[in-house]
Amino acid sequence: GQNIDQPTEMTATEGAIVQINCTYQTSGFNGLFWYQQHAGEAPTFLSYNVLDGLEEKGRFSSFLSRSKGYSYLLLKELQMKDSASYLCAPEHSGSWGKLQFGAGTQVVVTP
Amino acid sequence: GAVVSQHPSWVICKSGTSVKIECRSLDFQATTMFWYRQFPKQSLMLMATSNEGSKATYEQGVEKDKFLINHASLTLSTLTVTSAHPEDSSFYICSARDRRPEAFFGQGTRLTVV
Numbered sequence: 091g092q093n094i095d096q097p098t099e100m101t102a103t104e105g106a107i108v109q110i111n112c113t114y115q116t117s118g119f120n121g122l123f124w125y126q127q128h129a130g131e132a133p134t135f136l137s138y139n140v141l142d143g144l145e146e147k148g149r150f151s152s153f154l155s156r157s158k159g160y161s162y163l164l165l166k167e168l169q170m171k172d173s174a175s176y177l178c179a180p181e182h183s184g185s186w187g188k189l190q191f192g193a194g195t196q197v198v199v200t201p
Numbered sequence: 202g203a204v205v206s207q208h209p210s211w212v213i214c215k216s217g218t219s220v221k222i223e224c225r226s227l228d229f230q231a232t233t234m235f236w237y238r239q240f241p242k243q244s245l246m247l248m249a250t251s252n253e254g255s256k257a258t259y260e261q262g263v264e265k266d267k268f269l270i271n272h273a274s275l276t277l278s279t280l281t282v283t284s285a286h287p288e289d290s291s292f293y294i295c296s297a298r299d300r301r302p303e304a305f306f307g308q309g310t311r312l313t314v315v
Contacts, residue, residue, distance in 0.1 A: 123303065132207075132294050132306035133245070140302075177244065181302075188235065189296075189304060193244045 094192035096178050101198045102168055110163045110195045112178035120181040123189060124152050124163045127175045136163065136176075165197070173199045204228050205297050207307025214285055214314055222280045222310045224295030230275035231297035235304065236268075239292040251278050285314045 093115040102108040114122070121140035125133035139145055139154035139161060151164040163176055175194040182188065204227040214220050224234055233252050237245040249270050251257040257270035269281040278297075282289055290313050296304040 121302065130292075130309075130311075132309045135303040135305070138302050188247065188250050190247060191245045 094178055094180065094190070096176075096192045096195045098193070099196040099198065101200060103200050104168055104170060106168050108165045108168060108197060110165070110176050110178075110197070112161045112163075112192060114159050114161070114178070114180045114192075116159075116180050116182050118183035119156065119159075120183045122152075122154055122161045123179040123181065124150075124161075125177040125179060125191075127177060127194065129175075133177060168199050170199050170201070173197060203305045205231075205295065205305045205307040207295055207310055209310055210308060211311040212313070214312070216286055216314055217284055219281055219283045220285055220312060222282075222293055222295075222312075224278045224280070224297065224307050226276045226297045226299075226305070229297075229299050231278075231299055232275065233298050234272055234278040235296045235298075236270060236278075236280050237294045237296070239294060239309075245294065248280075282312065285312070287314045290314045 096112040123138050124136040126136050127133040137152040139152050144153045149166045154161045175196050177194045178192040179189040206225045206227050208223045235250050236248045238248050239245050247260050248263045249257045249259045251270050251272035253272050253275050259265045267283055272278040292309050292311050294309040295307045298304045
């Protein structure tokens with residue numbers, strides 16, 4: 091099984107940077123996904139990390155440390171539209187495609 | 202392509218009736234589809250995994266006789282909530298995958314049982 095831990099809520103102002111941490115424990119690991127979900131909508135894919143290190147994609151970057159069971163999502167130059175829930179989802183090896191999601195971190199961006 | 206269409210977007214039904222939700226991959230062939238349920242302010246909970254042409258695999262605690270899943274083709278999976286009750290009211294979301302690592306989600310279906 092998997093044990094996924096991420097903060098419940100984070101607040102930051104427009105233009106700022108926020109880092110959402112995620113720790114996980116899983117027996118067998120393929121990679122880790124981050125998804126964004128606005129209230130009442132379906133999740134949208136942000137990133138997928140397989141190897142250790144930082145992957146940068148525009149304003150969003152994601153980091154993975156496999157040995158530490160740790161990942162973070164970095165949101166830069168925050169915009170109001172970034173207010174959403176961010177879901178961490180480690181992918182268990184041997185269950186390709188099957189994702190178990192963390193509870194999500196609600197990011198609130200204030201003017 | 203990466204479009205997954207879920208229908209209906211919302212549905213209200215009477216207690217005791219059944220409701221069918223469709224999930225279609227419009228521009229790719231989905232070898233696997235997943236069904237999730239999400240209660241307000243909670244995370245997505247995986248209900249079942251379905252592969253085309255075979256029986257769905259249900260997560261622990263999910264009643265397979267209550268939540269019927271059919272994956273008849275590489276582009277269509279259906280979830281039928283049988284004998285729905287108010288506690289089944291929730292947001293149901295499907296996702297679909299092909300060879301790419303990421304899953305693509307449908308828009309979700311908000312089910313209200315009255």
